[in-house]
Amino acid sequence: MRIATLFALFLLAPFAFATTCVECHKNVTPNIVSDWQLSKHAQNSIDCSTCHGSDHTSKDDVNEVKLPTPDTCKMCHSQQVEQFSKGKHAFAWAAMKAMPTFHWQPMVTTEGMKGCGGCHKIGLKTEEEIKQLKAQGAGFGVASCDACHTRHTFSTVEARQPQACQTCHMGFDHPQWEMYSSSKHGVRYLLKQNGTLPEKTAAPTCQTCHMQEGNHEVRTAWG
Template identity: 65%
Template sequence: MRSMTVVWVLFGFFVLSHSAAAAEGCVSCHKEATPGVVADWQASEHSKEDVGCADCHGSEHTTKHDIDRAKLPIVETCAKCHEDQVKQYRSGKHSIAWAAYKAMPTTHQLPSALTDGHKGCGGCHKIGEKSEEEVLKLKQSGSHFGHAACDSCHTRHLFSKEEARQPQACQTCHMGFDHPQWEMYESSKHGVRHKLKQLRIIPEHASAPTCQTCHMQDGNHEVRTAWGFLAVRLPLPEDEQWQKDQVTILQALGVLDPDGQPTDRLEVVKAADVARLDQEAFNKERNKMIGACSQCHAKDFAEAELAKGDDMIRRADHLLAEAIRVIAGLYRDGVLSKPEGYAYPFPDLLTFHDAPRPIEQKLFVMHLSHRMRAFQGAFHGNPDYSLWYGWSAMVRDLTEIKDMAEELRRRHSG
């Protein structure tokens, strides 16, 4: 037994020494070619643990003339050492981000620089897992980097756990037009207090939740919420009006047909697991969130605040559903022709800015920008976003859509 142990110790020493020696060879050139990369790696835990360049990039690239032989890390690369974290990641929404945006009709209308070139949607959705074949295809198209997914939060080549624990790690993607979680959080009391902690104005032990406190409890990389991204779920609400409104929204999302029956899009949603499709799944995520809130607040307070978020969805849904029905009525009455490519006699909320006319464009903004702000502002403790950028904007959207519809009907009848 002792001799076998000695063998394994010596073998491990040989592997680490070989890895370290190989890394030294890479460093000698890359100090000139990419000094920032070298500096980050040298400051990393990888460097301290003798995880060298070849462990992630392979050993076939040895000179400036064979750069194309360097392997690009993918999720499987990270899984060799971080099996538990990768398993958690694969159970959550981040892992399907690439597939989700590829499934959007509008994605394929965009310039390639914005998609596969990562200068638009692809810049954040690249956090989703891709096969080796997809990575190779992207490489051949000129999009060489950023396919490992883990490096979206643990920025290469430092791969810092401490960096990924900061709310700013989420900022690049969770901001802007359709999901301004960063702006909401940063100006909420939670975000303000955390910034004051970072500035050392309030004590280190002061309560100041980060994005990770609520959405990555105990470091779990799953990252899942009760309502999901678009705040649609099954079973439908018991409230009769809300149920009708959610059915209308689901029809405009193309996951229910005009008779309320499931479509192929619903199968995509199920496969991607981006929405909670039964009460048990919803309750599981809601209870996890109540647990996070209860670290600082009374449980009944947490439950009441989350219930207000639910109610904000209910009220926002009523505005959005009314707007959808106004435009669907124009299609039904022949005032507007149903756009080519729309499978059902409803405006397609997933066509985004490719919607053909101003009235449908207004609905797109109402749905993906203003409705998101209305309910996400409530859940993220930001009253200004929930009211002025959300609810108020939706009320104005509906007024404009009704006015535009009346004008279109006048022109049609005249």
């Protein structure tokens, strides 16, 4: 009887923990809670502690919360993370830091993942870099995956839309969105989205060419 009781408590513990998180964060970060409740994570009982750990239990120990990295996502999505690690997105952070012009910018425009870092944060980082970013106050932006599957819905439907790429691939220095959205590919897809063209209309997205068959090893047409 005692063993059965302990086993039941073991099974119920994560749900109790999730309830505690939700009740508090409904007041502190209500949009995070509502997004999570809409997610596949919530539907499959993936609670807060799965990704953030269970050390943070009150406002007095906020620093104990674990911020997810690709390794966190890899626990469940190993194939996708392995693929991602080989693609161009994974090298975005290193590529930014390798650019001399990045280091010439005033610190006020680059600290805390501002400026270039706002998009290049999708790249993989070392543990030391993550520690440095956290020390600078940039606690977010180390997960990589949430650049396309934005938290806390983590929606594959969202990540498959060309607008998921628009946030970063735009502007005078890399106007891929402007080129795509004004091309026949982009125009036809946007017309599909607003219902002008039928749902079954052929209209490639960014992902059609750069993530063929859902492969997260994002590549350009030339490699």
